[in-house]
Amino acid sequence: MKGAFGYLASASIKVETTVKNDYLAEVTANVTSEIFNPDGISEGTVSTILSIASNGTQVSTQTINLKQANLWSIDYPNLYTVVITIQQNGEIKDTVSTIIGIRKIHWDVNNGFLLNDQPVKIKGMANHQDFAGVGVAVPDSLQVFRISKLKQMGANAWRTAHNPPNAALLDLADKLGFLVWDENHILSDSAETQEDVRRLVLRDRNHPSIIMWSLCNEALCNGEGTERAREVGTLLKSIIRQYDDRPVTAAMNAGWGSGLSYVIDIQGFNYAIYQYDTYHKSHTTQPLIGSETASTVSDRGIYQTNATAAYVSAYDVNYPSWGATVEGAWQPIANRSFMSGCFVWTGFDYKGEPTPYGWPNINSHFGTIDIAGFEKDNYWYYWINWGERNNGLHLYPHWNWNVGQDVDVWAFAGQQGEKVELFVNGKSVGKQNVTPLGHVSWMVQYEPGFIECRLYDASGKQVNSQTITTTGSPSAISLRLDLGQNGLLANGQDVALIAASVVDDKGNVVPTANNEIQFQVVGEGKLIGIGSGDPSSHESDKSNKRRAFNGLVRAIVQATQQQGEIVVMVTSLDGKLKPDKVVIQSTKPKNPFSII
Numbered sequence: 316m317k318g319a320f321g322y323l324a325s326a327s328i329k330v331e332t333t334v335k336n337d338y339l340a341e342v343t344a345n346v347t348s349e350i351f352n353p354d355g356i357s358e359g360t361v362s363t364i365l366s367i368a369s370n371g372t373q374v375s376t377q378t379i380n381l382k383q384a385n386l387w388s389i390d391y392p393n394l395y396t397v398v399i400t401i402q403q404n405g406e407i408k409d410t411v412s413t414i415i416g417i418r419k420i421h422w423d424v425n426n427g428f429l430l431n432d433q434p435v436k437i438k439g440m441a442n443h444q445d446f447a448g449v450g451v452a453v454p455d456s457l458q459v460f461r462i463s464k465l466k467q468m469g470a471n472a473w474r475t476a477h478n479p480p481n482a483a484l485l486d487l488a489d490k491l492g493f494l495v496w497d498e499n500h501i502l503s504d505s506a507e508t509q510e511d512v513r514r515l516v517l518r519d520r521n522h523p524s525i526i527m528w529s530l531c532n533e534a535l536c537n538g539e540g541t542e543r544a545r546e547v548g549t550l551l552k553s554i555i556r557q558y559d560d561r562p563v564t565a566a567m568n569a570g571w572g573s574g575l576s577y578v579i580d581i582q583g584f585n586y587a588i589y590q591y592d593t594y595h596k597s598h599t600t601q602p603l604i605g606s607e608t609a610s611t612v613s614d615r616g617i618y619q620t621n622a623t624a625a626y627v628s629a630y631d632v633n634y635p636s637w638g639a640t641v642e643g644a645w646q647p648i649a650n651r652s653f654m655s656g657c658f659v660w661t662g663f664d665y666k667g668e669p670t671p672y673g674w675p676n677i678n679s680h681f682g683t684i685d686i687a688g689f690e691k692d693n694y695w696y697y698w699i700n701w702g703e704r705n706n707g708l709h710l711y712p713h714w715n716w717n718v719g720q721d722v723d724v725w726a727f728a729g730q731q732g733e734k735v736e737l738f739v740n741g742k743s744v745g746k747q748n749v750t751p752l753g754h755v756s757w758m759v760q761y762e763p764g765f766i767e768c769r770l771y772d773a774s775g776k777q778v779n780s781q782t783i784t785t786t787g788s789p790s791a792i793s794l795r796l797d798l799g800q801n802g803l804l805a806n807g808q809d810v811a812l813i814a815a816s817v818v819d820d821k822g823n824v825v826p827t828a829n830n831e832i833q834f835q836v837v838g839e840g841k842l843i844g845i846g847s848g849d850p851s852s853h854e855s856d857k858s859n860k861r862r863a864f865n866g867l868v869r870a871i872v873q874a875t876q877q878q879g880e881i882v883v884m885v886t887s888l889d890g891k892l893k894p895d896k897v898v899i900q901s902t903k904p905k906n907p908f909s910i911i
Contacts, residue, residue, distance in 0.1 A: 322433075445663065479500075530565045532566040539575045540574040565583055582602070610635055612670060613631070666679075666686070710767075792885050813872060
């Protein structure tokens with residue numbers, strides 16, 4: 316049944332509590348579990364008496380029944396709180412509070428993934444923990460931006476590549492309604508790996524966002540198609556099954572149908588589109604997923620590949636031998652109901668793996684979003700098609716070129732659009748049919764002014780349009796808060812993300828600007844990192860100045876533990892651009908341990 320806040324269903328909550336007695340004598344303890352609904356109202360309590368030997372442990376297993384639980388889902392991430400209290404002789408000895416979600420997951424060999432009995436195509440992104448200015452030391456609150464940015468795009472899932480995530484990411488995935496593929500680092504039968512897997516499941520199993528456990532990825536699977544991999548995989552899966560019954564998978568790029576394939580519940584395919592149909596026909600009981608897809612390479616705001624400078628064009632045409640374009644990777648998933656979905660490589664750029672180049676590149680080109688959190692053009696393909704924006708439209712590139720230069724103009728358009736028409740300075744250069752899950756393009760000669768794309772439905776009615784103008788020269792810097800718009804917590808950890816744009820005298824971002832920009836932070840905050848998304852920049856991430864990459868720079872400002880105003884000011888080093896500033900208010904958290 317569906318209510319105002321999502322689906323409702325009866326549910327039985329099993330509460331398993333391990334109690335340890337550190338006393339030298341046997342004790343009797345009262346274990347009480349109480350569950351609170353998303354509004355903080357108690358919906359059930361149960362108590363159990365345990366007798367625990369000296370230095371011993373006992374497990375209390377309790378059940379709380381709910382007649383109408385608010386189910387956790389992507390659109391309605393309802394969360395409950397279970398509070399467990401240990402008492403001895405009426406005195407509280409310990410209390411633990413755990414956040415949970417109530418939902419049903421099911422994998423069907425022909426219809427993919429179902430959440431609360433509703434089919435959900437998994438539209439996921441694989442991600443390293445990496446961000447401009449901070450590297451892998453990502454502040455917990457910055458994860459709000461990372462998940463929200465992907466969810467706004469239309470994604471609904473995150474693959475942790477290639478290790479367990481930090482706890483804050485999972486807490487936020489629960490809170491924001493984002494599915495998670497939780498990945499162990501390596502397939503090994505070492506005592507260390509066995510303990511890693513045990514700790515992974517024990518730490519993460521209460522998170523409703525997690526829908527599967529992954530044993531390993533590619534080379535870290537250590538010969539995924541071998542009998543040895545089957546043996547080790549069986550061992551690690553048995554450890555998972557001691558604590559949880561969610562399906563087990565692996566991100567395999569070889570050996571499908573042997574080795575690990577005999578162990579895992581869901582067959583993962585890294586790339587290998589050619590395997591989808593063949594494997595589905597020959598393995599009629601095993602659900603399938605694209606564990607890693609695309610590996611498209613592109614750079615934000617670059618429209619001519621330059622091997623010398625190590626930049627790749629932003630058009631959806633560049634990919635390594637094992638990969639595919641964004642369109643070429645998504646269409647086979649979208650058009651096959653038996654494919655549960657996919658995880659694109661990657662959501663964000665990251666340090667290392669600068670395919671197809673090497674030095675001077677220092678980070679990847681795989682991201683749908685650059686390492687500084689700015690969208691590349693392929694972001695808007697997903698925004699339209701994953702976000703089901705049926706009248707959506709994205710036109711590119713920019714319109715600052717040399718007079719007479721041939722320019723390849725692309726547009727992504729939504730599914731309800733029938734035709735698109737391009738205009739240059741008000742003159743039509745032709746209509747084209749919308750390509751489902753694809754793009755349209757025109758080759759036109761540049762002349763200053765503007766280009767406009769119009770989208771028409773089947774009746775010929777215009778349903779959307781987008782215009783890109785030729786900008787003037789850089790005139791000013793404009794600041795925008797992308798995280799921290801409502802202020803920061805004065806806890807020494809919370810961060811604001813600030814975008815600095817180089818604009819002309821009309822406020823348009825100059826898409827080729829590379830002015831050097833300097834930040835100054837005054838008050839109860841500090842600058843902890845800076846970036847631009849330039850994969851070839853060797854500027855320090857810990858400096859207070861950065862050269863704009865195609866008009867944009869990112870700054871990360873962190874609150875101190877004292878509340879007050881944080882003033883962020885920005886100037887150009889040559890003094891030619893009008894400066895700007897933004898004021899952020901930080902306040903003491905109500906809960907002194909609050910991070911997010």
